[in-house]
Amino acid sequence: MNAAVGRRPGNADTRGDIVEAAKRVFAAKGYDGASLRAIAREAAVDPALVHHYFDGKASLFVAAMALPFDPRSVSDSPTSSSVSVGARVIEGFLTMWDEAEGTGSSFAACVAGMAASTSVADAIREFVAERVWQNKPTNPGESAGLTRQRRALVSSQLMGLAFTRYILRVPPVSTATPRQIGRWAGPTLDRYESGVID
Secondary structure: OOOOOOOOOOOOHHHHHHHHHHHHHHHHHHHHHHOHHHHHHOEEEEEEEEHHOOOHHHHHHHHHHHOOOOOHHHHOOOOOOOOOHHHHHHHHHHHHHHHHOOOOOOHHHHHHHHHHHHHHHHHHHHHHHHHHHHOOOOOOOHHHHHHHHHHHHHHHHHHHHHHHHHHHOOOOOOOOHHHHHHHHHHHHHHHHOOOOOO
């Protein structure tokens, strides 16, 4: 009897196969351009299996890029006591990378992946901007171009601080606490988020 034709059901390796397929799709299409259906096609599985293992594109991206956390949780960090929104976001972002140091998902490992592929770098940049920005409303009457500009500036500030802290290791950014850095750089992030960038 012939074997059944069609998408294969889940098995012990299905989650890993989906993650590997996601790496390829994210690298080819970026974060914004990738879809769960495209990833399911690449993995040759039913789209329902992708939803079974992952609660959305963001959680799948975290797994595919071996990120130690989802930046979605940064701005809502309950442990942060910094006074401004920008300071709280920076403190949360660096605290999570601090906790990931020494693991296979450190910032250095993330940078190695970005250096190996400009497409991966683009995808991570899009992802960080989208996740950190998701609860920030646009200003009334603001153009889509200005919103993208502000998102890019927020992303560049966060990734630049992390690069200086973990890769270049430039004091005092490399030696100060995340809370201190948040207080120093928070006003800049606040300005980007408010739309005052002229």
